[in-house]
Amino acid sequence: MKKFINSWGLYPWFIEDGEYLIFPKDIESFKKLSPYGKVFRCIDEVDGYLVLKYGNETFRVKSDLYKIVDAPFFEIGCNVKLVKDNTQVGTIEEIQWHQKNKVPMYYISINGKQKSTRYFNEDLIAT
Structure with missing residues (x-):
């Protein structure tokens, strides 16, 4: 069951939490983003990873740290x-x-x- 699709949430990840939580090909761009405090939209769940969207970028992460929050009124680019x-x-x-x-x-x-x-x-x- 894909319970997180179309939800909005936080992914308060720090390097100390472990790189295993982030899909290997996404780790460098996720580090650059500094995800702590940012509000993501979950657009898919694939092969054990959530696909989180922030602006024009997408990142694959394990669901361990994902915390659902109320949807914002506006999206990036609006x-x-x-x-x-x-x-x-x-x-x-x-x-x-x-x-x-x-x-x-x-x-x-x-x-x-x-x-x-x-x-x-x-x-x-x-x-």
């Missing part, structure tokens, strides 16, 4: 406007998890420049 200034269109670049509040937080770019401000669901409007 265009959004700011609630307090809806004249500018931005693009979701990153989705991370706010551990204390247990909600997704977004980092966006406007005109190709990434903003340092973190935004939450109530701060953004889908375009």
